[in-house]
Amino acid sequence: MAQQTMRGMRLGTQSLESERGVNYSARVSHSYLCKNEHVSEMVFSADAEIPQTWQCKSCPAQAVLLEDGKIVTLDASEDKIPRSHWEMLLERRSREELEEILQERLDYIRARRAGGQADL
Numbered sequence: 001m002a003q004q005t006m007r008g009m010r011l012g013t014q015s016l017e018s019e020r021g022v023n024y025s026a027r028v029s030h031s032y033l034c035k036n037e038h039v040s041e042m043v044f045s046a047d048a049e050i051p052q053t054w055q056c057k058s059c060p061a062q063a064v065l066l067e068d069g070k071i072v073t074l075d076a077s078e079d080k081i082p083r084s085h086w087e088m089l090l091e092r093r094s095r096e097e098l099e100e101i102l103q104e105r106l107d108y109i110r111a112r113r114a115g116g117q118a119d120l
């Protein structure tokens with residue numbers, strides 16, 4: 001029997017990817033304090049946008065980011081309009097690339113239809 005067994009792994013703590021050739025990005029640690037005075041320590045990538053609130057790890061309350069040991073003032077821009085999928089897409093692809101992808105997709109669908117296959 002050549003069947004391979006999967007070794008038990010804890011999701012989230014280990015990666016299945018090889019670590020060779022990987023440059024770890026810088027990490028920063030931030031503390032969040034909830035109204036029940038639990039401090040939750042969170043580690044973020046250094047270039048990540050740090051959220052002002054986080055779900056407390058110890059209770060259901062919302063914890064607020066601590067900066068220099070003090071709770072940050074939540075700014076109203078937290079409700080700023082989130083970017084749409086379309087806007088995020090445009091950041092990754094040019095319009096020309098999108099046209100090309102659309103055309104490929106349309107050709108694929110047309111080919112399937114011509115072949116009498118149901119379009120799923």
Ligand SMILES: [Zn+2]
Pocket residue numbers: 034035036037038056057058059060061
């Ligand atoms: Zn808490």
